[in-house]
Structure formats: structure tokens, C-alpha cells
Amino acid sequence: MKKKGKYEYLNKLYPPVITKDQFYRICNVSKKTAAHLLDNGLVPCINSGKKTRKYKIKLEDVIVYLETREADPGQFAAPYGWYKAKMKPGAKRLVLSKENIRKIKHYFKNLLSVYPDVLSVNQVSDVTGYSTTTILKWINKGSLKSFHMGNRYVVPKICLMEFLSSPVFMQTLVHSKYEKERLIKFLNDE
Numbered sequence: 001m002k003k004k005g006k007y008e009y010l011n012k013l014y015p016p017v018i019t020k021d022q023f024y025r026i027c028n029v030s031k032k033t034a035a036h037l038l039d040n041g042l043v044p045c046i047n048s049g050k051k052t053r054k055y056k057i058k059l060e061d062v063i064v065y066l067e068t069r070e071a072d073p074g075q076f077a078a079p080y081g082w083y084k085a086k087m088k089p090g091a092k093r094l095v096l097s098k099e100n101i102r103k104i105k106h107y108f109k110n111l112l113s114v115y116p117d118v119l120s121v122n123q124v125s126d127v128t129g130y131s132t133t134t135i136l137k138w139i140n141k142g143s144l145k146s147f148h149m150g151n152r153y154v155v156p157k158i159c160l161m162e163f164l165s166s167p168v169f170m171q172t173l174v175h176s177k178y179e180k181e182r183l184i185k186f187l188n189d190e
Contacts, residue, residue, distance in 0.1 A: 005063065005067060006066075006067070006070075007063045007066050007067065008063070010026065010059060010062070010063060011059065011063075014026070014059050015059070016058065016059050016060075017056050017057065017058055017059065018056075018057050018058075018059055018062065019053060019055060019056070019057070020034055020035070020038060020053075020054075020055040020057070023038070023043070023055070023057050023062060026062060026066075027062065027065070027066060027069075037065070037076060038055050038057070042065070042075075042076055043057065043061055043062065043065045044057075044058070044061045045057040045058075045061070075098075101165055104164070104165045105161060105165040108160075108161050108164045108165060109161060111127065112127065112157055112160065112161060115127070115157060116157070117156065117157050118147075118154045118155070118156055118157065119154065119155050119156075119157060119160060120152065120153075120154060120155075121135050121136060121139075121152065121153055121154075121155070124144075124155050124160060127160070127164075128164070136153070138163070139153055139155075143163065143166075143168050143169075144159065144160070144163045145159040145162075145163070146159070
């Protein structure tokens with residue numbers, strides 16, 4: 001017998017195939033977030049390409065999304081700059097799909113290959129382009145795992161790689177322009 005999930009009640013309230021309007025209301029997200037989820041394949045759908053009513057979404061896919069989002073909300077975070085009203089013409093957004101996260105991990109693995117297994121805060125600053133003050137804020141907040149050795153912090157390379165490919169880092173409000181352009185170029189060249 002199939003185990004009933006927390007969101008199975010939706011099957012009684014909605015048809016098997018729903019629209020974007022129903023989707024964003026069910027998921028309690030904005031229209032813009034719904035567009036991000038659908039356009040980037042984070043929630044499977046059929047896109048007819050029309051200007052209106054262009055999405056057809058299976059209700060079972062919405063239920064899977066809701067259950068997965070509950071377990072790992074960062075996986076579905078909108079890319080940096082997504083909610084800004086204006087972007088420069090030709091500007092590209094950094095979309096955190098599973099494939100892009102895999103590519104980003106590979107990118108940082110190559111970048112960090114010349115560094116020792118444990119890095120100082122200054123070395124982390126060199127890698128990321130952020131100031132040591134910002135690095136220490138990440139450490140104190142618990143976002144970046146580290147060890148306190150005497151009167152200084154050290155960061156294991158594996159922890160730094162995980163942090164750099166995490167939605168927390170990718171969604172940082174103040175991205176180094178250099179780093180963002182470098183990542184977007186890497187993802188597009190790959």
C-alpha cells in the first residue's frame with residue numbers, strides 16, 4: 001500500500017494538470033519565483049510558448065516539489081539578481097540547477113587544487129575575492145565551517161568547497177562582480 005504524503009489532499013482540490021496561477025498559489029510563492037521554477041526545469045512542466053496560459057504542470061510534480069522543498073529549500077532558491085526590476089541588457093543570471101552546482105563544485109575543486117588542505121582566512125579571502133572581515137562573518141554565523149587554532153581560524157578545503165557551491169554563497173546579496181562574471185563565463189563555456 002502506498003504511503004500517503006502530507007500534500008496528498010491537493011489531489012482532491014485540484015485537477016491532475018494545473019496552470020502557473022494555481023501553481024504559485026498552491027506553493028505560496030510569487031509569480032516571479034514560479035516563473036523561475038518552471039522556466040529552469042526545477043519543477044517539470046510543458047511550456048507551450050504562448051504569451052498566456054503557457055504552462056501545464058502535473059499536480060504530482062507539484063507535490064514532489066513541495067516535499068523536496070521542505071527537505072532542502074536552498075535547492076530551489078532563485079538566482080542572484082532575479083528579483084531586481086532592471087538588469088543591464090545582455091546581463092546573464094546565475095541559475096542554480098543541479099547541473100550548474102555540479103559544474104561549480106568542479107570549478108572550485110580545480111581552483112583550490114593549488115592550496116593546502118587547510119586554509120587561513122587570508123587564503124580564503126584570496127580565493128573568494130571577499131575581505132577577511134566578510135570571511136569572519138561567515139565563520140561566526142556558522143555558514144562557513146572552520147576550526148579555531150590558537151588566535152586564528154583555519155578552514156578545511158573540503159568545507160570551503162561545500163560553502164562556495166552552496167545556495168547560501170551563491171545567493172549572497174553583495175557578490176564580487178569579478179567572481180560572478182567568472183562563474184557565469186565558466187558555466188557558459190563548459
